[in-house]
Amino acid sequence: MNATLPVSLLAEEHRHLSAADRIVAGTALFIILNGILTCIGWWDHIPILVQLGSDDAPTQFMSALSFVLLGVGELGMVTRHRRLVFTTAGIVIFLATVEWAQYAFHTNTRLDTLLATPFVGLGAPHPESLPGNTVACLLLICGAQVLMSKPHSEAGPSTTAAVVMKTLAGGIAFVALLGYLTDVKGAYGWTDSAGMSLRSLAGFLLLVAARIAALWQRDIVAKPALPNWFLPFLTVAAVTISVGLIWVSTSVASALVHDVDHVAGARGLSAAIIVSVSALIVLGAMSVLVARHKATMALQQAADLSVKRTEVERALRANNKRLARSNRDLEDFAYVASHDLRAPLSGIDSAAKWLTQDLHEGLSDESKKLLGLMRNRINRMEKLLDDLLAYSRAGRVDTAINQTNVSDMFENIVAILSPPAHIRVRVEGLLPVIVTASAQLEQVLRNLINNAIKHHDKGSGEVVLSAKRVGDLIEFKVRDDGPGILPQFHERIFVLFQTLKRRDEVEGSGMGLALVKKLVEQQNCSISVHSQGNGTGTEFSFQWPTSPVTSHAQEMTNA
Numbered sequence: 001m002n003a004t005l006p007v008s009l010l011a012e013e014h015r016h017l018s019a020a021d022r023i024v025a026g027t028a029l030f031i032i033l034n035g036i037l038t039c040i041g042w043w044d045h046i047p048i049l050v051q052l053g054s055d056d057a058p059t060q061f062m063s064a065l066s067f068v069l070l071g072v073g074e075l076g077m078v079t080r081h082r083r084l085v086f087t088t089a090g091i092v093i094f095l096a097t098v099e100w101a102q103y104a105f106h107t108n109t110r111l112d113t114l115l116a117t118p119f120v121g122l123g124a125p126h127p128e129s130l131p132g133n134t135v136a137c138l139l140l141i142c143g144a145q146v147l148m149s150k151p152h153s154e155a156g157p158s159t160t161a162a163v164v165m166k167t168l169a170g171g172i173a174f175v176a177l178l179g180y181l182t183d184v185k186g187a188y189g190w191t192d193s194a195g196m197s198l199r200s201l202a203g204f205l206l207l208v209a210a211r212i213a214a215l216w217q218r219d220i221v222a223k224p225a226l227p228n229w230f231l232p233f234l235t236v237a238a239v240t241i242s243v244g245l246i247w248v249s250t251s252v253a254s255a256l257v258h259d260v261d262h263v264a265g266a267r268g269l270s271a272a273i274i275v276s277v278s279a280l281i282v283l284g285a286m287s288v289l290v291a292r293h294k295a296t297m298a299l300q301q302a303a304d305l306s307v308k309r310t311e312v313e314r315a316l317r318a319n320n321k322r323l324a325r326s327n328r329d330l331e332d333f334a335y336v337a338s339h340d341l342r343a344p345l346s347g348i349d350s351a352a353k354w355l356t357q358d359l360h361e362g363l364s365d366e367s368k369k370l371l372g373l374m375r376n377r378i379n380r381m382e383k384l385l386d387d388l389l390a391y392s393r394a395g396r397v398d399t400a401i402n403q404t405n406v407s408d409m410f411e412n413i414v415a416i417l418s419p420p421a422h423i424r425v426r427v428e429g430l431l432p433v434i435v436t437a438s439a440q441l442e443q444v445l446r447n448l449i450n451n452a453i454k455h456h457d458k459g460s461g462e463v464v465l466s467a468k469r470v471g472d473l474i475e476f477k478v479r480d481d482g483p484g485i486l487p488q489f490h491e492r493i494f495v496l497f498q499t500l501k502r503r504d505e506v507e508g509s510g511m512g513l514a515l516v517k518k519l520v521e522q523q524n525c526s527i528s529v530h531s532q533g534n535g536t537g538t539e540f541s542f543q544w545p546t547s548p549v550t551s552h553a554q555e556m557t558n559a
Helices: 004-016 019-044 061-078 082-105 132-148 152-182 198-220 230-258 263-358 365-393 406-417 438-454 512-522 552-558
Strands: 401-405 423-428 433-437 461-470 473-480 527-530 538-545
Touching: 019 061, 019 198, 061 082, 061 132, 061 198, 082 132, 132 152, 132 198, 152 198, 152 230, 152 263, 198 230, 198 263, 230 263, 263 365, 401 406, 401 438, 406 423, 406 438, 423 438, 433 438, 433 538, 438 461, 438 473, 438 512, 438 538, 512 527, 512 538
Parallel strands: 423 461
Antiparallel strands: 401 433, 461 473, 473 538, 527 538
């Protein structure tokens, strides 16, 4: 056999191997080397490489070949070569199936003597055949390899099933070991072959131990949760050890009844009991260590999480303070800027008015037009500053909570806006009496109704206000039958200084809806627009609380 392939595969991935992978890889290389030496022993008729002692069962050639393939499969799992795993497992499963078929149908396929001729263990009826327990272990380990090579998304259930299968194989090998200790042939030789050899049972136990050690390193050492495979492993291992001990104890006891001088059997039974009890103690110690480790990990994780939460809360409070300070500075700047810019604008407006009055007769029509345009732009700038000032002060002044009759508020809004005769402003249904921040609510409704009136483009129309209770909130709707707003502009209309028409066509600062959105969101509510444009009208819908709410902006201001 050539070991170049698995060694090269391992060298290629060596730098990326975890501690768990290295445990499996080291064991696999040992299994491969031992299998190759056994094959050489068969070819060159070297008894020590095939049979450890004259009284022990030899390691059949097919067993040695299968162990080489199992080792290569383990390396394929380590290096994530699924195709290699499937190939080696498939070959071993084929060989094991042929062996079972020979026993089941009492035939001889000559497969066992195809590559080597038996020269030891000739006292058995079928010295060249694999024993039944070896075949069972090969099938179980191959099945486990196939399952454990599945993608990570299926790793949980597959790993548990694979661990159970490998543990069963290890249990069968352990029972064979007890059979050698007590000289109970049925425990290590299930069929008419020479039986499972010491090399084979040691190989199976090594494969199982390496995989459990690797999983221990991967799933137990560094993780706080108990892996799904651990309890099934403990259960299967404890049951197989116990069953094996009962089996050999019963067999030895039966032999001792018929031969009271069977001292060797008694000594073997004592050794078997010591080995079995030691194995059970090891399993118990493993369970205790795992339980303690997981408890410690869980407590440590809880402590770390508590520390992290405290740090996050501290950082969040600091960020809130910085954000509050930043918001306050921005609002103060907007307030001061809008307030201080009004004085020079008033001066420019007065100068334009005086020029118009003093030089009225001497001004050309073009100059009069330009002066009029200048005064209009000044008025627009003053309106923009008024809106900017209102936006900066939103939520900062007059936030008193009081009982509000929305019907009376609506009548006052209509009286102030004085809509043109061709536009009817009305209420649909009943408007509630609520306890809320009335000044802010009035600002929102006035802006929405004024916006609907200002942009109406038909010879006649209407603006409708309605309200209904939704849980602890009141849902207001302001609907009109004007030009509507195309869906692609629904987000844009709530942005500062954004208008959908030129300001020379419709007077507006582009801040009305931005102010509405700010006031609504300060009440921890939201506003939405529903319209398809093209003359289909527009409906604004927003929620408003009916009980005192400390807005986020106020919290930030007072922080």
